[in-house]
Amino acid sequence: MSDEVFQQNLDNERGLRPGGPFLIQMLFKEPVAMPGKDEMTAVIEKHIGAVECFCHNDKTAGFATLEHIAEFKDGKGPAQLMVMGCTSFKGDGFDAFLMSQMWDCQEDRERIFQECQYQVVAIDMLAAALPALERANLDADFLDALAELYPTCEAFYFQNCGKLFLAEDVRSHQIEGPDRFIRFGVNVRFFNIQGTKDMLIDTVGMSTLFLPDLQYHFHGMNPNWVVNHAYNVASYILANDNPVEDGETMDGIMDGQISWRVQWKCQYEDALIQPPREVLDINMGKYASGGR
Structure with missing residues (x-):
């Protein structure tokens, strides 16, 4: 885990080009x-x-x-x-x-x-x-x-x-x-938000296929569970040509496992971390951080 501090930069960073060459x-x-x-x-x-x-x-x-x-x-x-x-x-x-x-x-x-x-x-x-x-x-x-x-x-x-x-x-x-x-073509990234107990996990690479990247802004949950969730959701979105509509819910995590008993709301937003792009933000309920 890197201890280096990075700055959010959504103004001067060139956005990803959806559908660009792999x-x-x-x-x-x-x-x-x-x-x-x-x-x-x-x-x-x-x-x-x-x-x-x-x-x-x-x-x-x-x-x-x-x-x-x-x-x-x-x-x-x-x-x-x-x-x-x-x-x-x-x-x-x-x-x-x-x-x-x-x-x-x-x-x-x-x-x-x-x-x-x-x-x-x-x-x-x-x-x-x-x-x-x-x-x-x-x-x-x-x-x-x-x-x-x-x-x-x-x-x-x-x-x-x-x-x-x-x-x-x-x-x-x-x-x-x-x-x-x-x-190989999708990276799940992890960041600690400096000065808080908040974490952010997102994906990069889905936009190559004109599909949405994912974003989780949260606290109080094992990040490895969220990484696993992100890879599973990315696989589901690819296999089903992204059936997730804005405002819908998807299965969340209970005791480290994906479970239908927990439902997390999804909405399309601008990414919090560079590169600039639209993401499917997954609101993790009681574990969610930030305003939406």
Whole structure:
């Protein structure tokens, strides 16, 4: 748990762009070559289904996903997956605020940022027009393919949500379906509110799928219970295309477990902690802090 004090900053912080590209940074200790066209095509097809490689050189490889067709106002076309060539990486580009929320790699993050001086960036394109569930599965399949294509990768950083993982944790995961996106593409953050006993837990990353992030402002409850609740709610929202309406209630927590006996009211608000974005604020009843 970090003791560093951070300032709320919703005025000068650039807001998240809903539906923006899902961006993966693979970090390496040594330079790495772009895998061959045939190898990349075979591995990506194994994880994603039929693709067409429309460009491949040392700097860029691009693949059209023939089974994931995005529909636009003026037509339709396949979502695209892009892999960039290896470039230099500077770990000192991450500020203390971002690093404080890298919960999945706390012991290794400083070592990774010191030892890894190279990166390969991968993104999806035109995927924002896909249904949220389809895009989540596509991005998770793409991640699995990248983990196989780049065996010397040391760590994965997910820019949309600020999560950092050791590569071995990505390669060895046993998660199936869209919960893979929740695991790697959505970060549940935790903050103590200075000078009070209040805590704030929120998510970052759901807006990539045009879904709401979550926010809990509370006191008097084990924050680990709330983190678990947040991941469960995020999974539910993704699996059901966000059925939660403003003013509705959802199951809360009783004795550490999610229970229908406790109902918490939900409403859409502006986020209390940067980046600026709309969130689904969950009022935790007698544990709630602040005014709504």
